[in-house]
């Protein structure tokens with residue numbers, strides 16, 4: 001199947017300086033950081049939750065529980081937002097613990113990541 005590359009509208013924010021926050025914005029940011037730290041210490045998120053095929057090590061369907069797949073298992077260092085950073089940004093139901101390489105893979109392979117269950121596209125209604 002031919003895949004068209006995802007077009008990113010906004011650049012990725014990685015590192016760099018954060019924009020100046022209002023006091024409420026700063027509070028939210030601090031809460032988010034605290035939540036993230038706690039999240040990544042929980043046993044179920046502590047290790048990269050991306051599943052891989054045992055045979056090849058390539059990313060496998062997220063919800064596959066057969067013997068053919070296993071969790072990546074490297075120590076999680078980042079939170080992946082399966083529903084992106086909009087409306088669901090702070091909803092930990094849609095967070096996953098991941099390490100850098102798989103987070104990068106998800107970001108760079110949006111279509112496939114969606115097919116495998118690592119990205120959920122939800123229509124936002126306001």
Ligand SMILES: [Zn+2]
Pocket residue numbers: 048049050072073074098099101102
């Ligand atoms: Zn991983």
